[in-house]
Amino acid sequence: MLRLNLYGSLAVLAVVGAIAVGLPSIDSALPAGRSLRTGERLSVGLGVTVAAPADAVLDVTKTVPSLDRLVFSVHSVRVVIEASRYDGALGGLSDRLRRKIQSNPGYETSQRDHPTTTTAGVAGLAGSYSTPGRNGTYAVFGHRGVGVEISMAGDASDLRREGAELTGMTRSVRFGAS
Numbered sequence: 629m630l631r632l633n634l635y636g637s638l639a640v641l642a643v644v645g646a647i648a649v650g651l652p653s654i655d656s657a658l659p660a661g662r663s664l665r666t667g668e669r670l671s672v673g674l675g676v677t678v679a680a681p682a683d684a685v686l687d688v689t690k691t692v693p694s695l696d697r698l699v700f701s702v703h704s705v706r707v708v709i710e711a712s713r714y715d716g717a718l719g720g721l722s723d724r725l726r727r728k729i730q731s732n733p734g735y736e737t738s739q740r741d742h743p744t745t746t747t748a749g750v751a752g753l754a755g756s757y758s759t760p761g762r763n764g765t766y767a768v769f770g771h772r773g774v775g776v777e778i779s780m781a782g783d784a785s786d787l788r789r790e791g792a793e794l795t796g797m798t799r800s801v802r803f804g805a806s
Contacts, residue, residue, distance in 0.1 A: 666682045673693060673697070676711040678709060679796070681702055681793035684707075684797075685702075696712060702786070710776070711774055711776050713775070716770075722755070722768045725777045725779065738758050740755065747800060750770075750771045752767050752768055763783075776801055
């Protein structure tokens with residue numbers, strides 16, 4: 629009887645050991661990013677989509693579909709797009725995003741909002757901010773009870789080089805059937 633308990637305990641220990649070593653190995657072997665096709669429509673959530681810019685890599689560890697959050701990078705530029713229910717004015721949505729940005733140590737908005745629009749004609753507001761060692765831009769759009777917040781920050785040279793692509797991506801935001 630003692631031997632049977634010993635063998636059973638060793639079998640359980642072996643399974644636990646295999647899980648403890650195997651799962652982290654499998655996790656580290658999986659890529660954290662997935663390359664995206666230029667122009668590929670990406671779902672943010674709540675019916676919002678955006679077109680992927682050239683050289684974009686989806687961050688599968690930070691993108692959370694259940695939270696209506698999409699995260700990808702273009703070279704050193706990290707792009708975060710979030711959708712949420714929002715019925716207020718664009719200025720309030722912009723204020724909310726600026727508060728999120730400024731809640732990070734050393735992050736500061738550096739210019740007043742200016743008007744922007746999507747290619748579908750949805751009005752928005754855009755601005756810029758600085759972070760320690762990086763620059764950033766942001767934009768907000770609201771349509772039919774859904775707000776979209778876009779923030780991106782990266783090396784100044786990458787922001788300049790990828791500016792047209794990133795602006796095109798920002799303007800490509802679509803709401804449902806708009």
